[in-house]
Amino acid sequence: KPIIIIEEPELNLHPALQSKLCDLFLEVHEEYNIDLIVETHSEYLIRKTQLFVKENEYENGINDNPFTTIYFDKENLSTYSMRYREDGKFENEFGKGFYDESANLAINLF
Secondary structure (H helix, E strand, O other): OOEEEEEOOOOOOOHHHHHHHHHHHHHHHHHHOOEEEEEOOOHHHHHHHHHHHHHOOOOOOOOOOOOOOEEEEOOOOEEEEOOEOOOOOEOOOOOOOOOHHHHHHHHHOO
16 A cells, blocks of 8 residues: 655645645545655644544544654653544644644744
8 A cells, every 4th residue: 555755745835735745645544545655843733634634534433544654752752642532633642842832832822
């Protein structure tokens, strides 16, 4: 089975297009039976996988989830799987400075 490795596909893309990349990746996986390993810092790509998990009920019963998200924690020099729940959210948290960074900046505006 073919595997394609893509490094930071979000570079220089508008956030809406970063999200649409996830649509393309899922289509390639489903239509051509190709697995992808995508290294990203894009919150938009990751959030879109969560939406797909929820909408397609990938974590319900017999449905296979095509997404696996692994977080590389540079503070603890470790990796761990971000386990999806049925509602698309993760069971565990990303390390400091990933999802919380934009919220922290917005709070500091006030």
